Amino acid sequence: QKEVEQNSGPLSVPEGAIASLNCTYSDRGSQSFFWYRQYSGKSPELIMSIYSNGDKEDGRFTAQLNKASQYVSLLIRDSQPSDSATYLCAVGTGNQFYFGTGTSLTVIP
Amino acid sequence: DAGITQSPRYKITETGRQVTLMCHQTWSHSYMFWYRQDLGHGLRLIYYSAAADITDKGEVPDGYVVSRSKTENFPLTLESATRSQTSVYFCASSEASGSADTQYFGPGTRLTVL
Numbered sequence: 268q269k270e271v272e273q274n275s276g277p278l279s280v281p282e283g284a285i286a287s288l289n290c291t292y293s294d295r296g297s298q299s300f301f302w303y304r305q306y307s308g309k310s311p312e313l314i315m316s317i318y319s320n321g322d323k324e325d326g327r328f329t330a331q332l333n334k335a336s337q338y339v340s341l342l343i344r345d346s347q348p349s350d351s352a353t354y355l356c357a358v359g360t361g362n363q364f365y366f367g368t369g370t371s372l373t374v375i376p
Numbered sequence: 377d378a379g380i381t382q383s384p385r386y387k388i389t390e391t392g393r394q395v396t397l398m399c400h401q402t403w404s405h406s407y408m409f410w411y412r413q414d415l416g417h418g419l420r421l422i423y424y425s426a427a428a429d430i431t432d433k434g435e436v437p438d439g440y441v442v443s444r445s446k447t448e449n450f451p452l453t454l455e456s457a458t459r460s461q462t463s464v465y466f467c468a469s470s471e472a473s474g475s476a477d478t479q480y481f482g483p484g485t486r487l488t489v490l
Contacts, residue, residue, distance in 0.1 A: 301479075310482060313478050313479075316478060362407075362426065363435075364419075364479060365421075365435075366420075367418055368417065
């Protein structure tokens with residue numbers, strides 16, 4: 268059984284702070300890693316994808332991957348109230364994605 | 377450009393009835409997926425399809441049937457609905473290999489089985 272673990276939160280940060288979201292996975296053969304954002308009652312939408320060890324930055328978002336530690340994280344800089352959502356970590360293996368249960372983030376104005 | 381659509385958006389049915397959830401995408405993506413999302417379990421893959429007439433089981437396929445006669449459509453059928461199948465169902469698609477490429481999600485169908 269392939270597992271993807273996330274700290275479920277809820278995580279609360281003040282506006283303007285850095286939010287740090289973490290994810291670990293069990294399958295060393297995993298090839299691709301994604302962060303999705305899901306607002307309440309809505310469908311998941313892609314924020315970042317990362318395939319190689321290291322950091323990948325896109326605007327206020329930075330994804331970090333460490334395959335040796337089987338760990339992927341998402342940093343959100345200058346957090347805004349509109350970032351309040353559930354963040355889903357997805358790990359790709361073979362033809363399938365495996366999702367974590369999500370971390371609920373609240374950004375307090 | 378509609379992207380990926382699901383119908384119905386909300387459905388209430390009774391135990392034992394057959395229910396079909398529809399998924400349609402306009403991108404000509406090869407891969408399509410069905411997930412269910414439940415509190416405490418996150419998104420779990422039910423079935424996926426790599427192309428027309430090619431389908432495969434995911435993590436939780438029991439009680440569900442899929443077909444894919446056309447690239448753009450991927451219906452999910454609950455042959456005899458049970459209360460445990462009450463959930464939010466998401467369809468997704470991706471252009472290339474299922475785990476290497478971004479998956480784009482439809483708006484979801486909220487299904488209640490009484």
